Amino acid sequence: MALKIRLARGGAKKRPFYAIVVADARSPRDGRFIEKIGTYNPMLPREHEQRIVIDGERARHWLSVGAQPTDRVVLFLANLGLVEKPAIRETPKKSAPKAKAQERAKLEAQRAAAAEA
Numbered sequence: 001m002a003l004k005i006r007l008a009r010g011g012a013k014k015r016p017f018y019a020i021v022v023a024d025a026r027s028p029r030d031g032r033f034i035e036k037i038g039t040y041n042p043m044l045p046r047e048h049e050q051r052i053v054i055d056g057e058r059a060r061h062w063l064s065v066g067a068q069p070t071d072r073v074v075l076f077l078a079n080l081g082l083v084e085k086p087a088i089r090e091t092p093k094k095s096a097p098k099a100k101a102q103e104r105a106k107l108e109a110q111r112a113a114a115a116e117a
Helices: 056-065 069-079 097-116
Strands: 003-013 016-023 035-040 051-056
Touching: 003 056, 003 069, 035 056, 051 069, 056 069
Parallel strands: none
Antiparallel strands: 003 016, 016 035, 035 051
């Protein structure tokens, strides 16, 4: 059985509240889970102590058994020091402006510099 440590959404419309749960990878996002190990309330400010609450001992147990955390949960666990922080990937070159757009931006910058002078 493939286990995931993931977020299960709760709360009202436009007022999200998440439970951090250990679940079978095949079960639905908000469906059956094995154990609830914490909560995440994105509506609270970042520095609030109740924003992310995780039972570190249970999380460590499930990680040792082979549960795979999702990307968001990895960040939470990394802040607690339970897993290694993922590397920040750089923006791909594909998203950079193409040649003509870069030329246009260069010309506009030159025109603005000439207008100032």
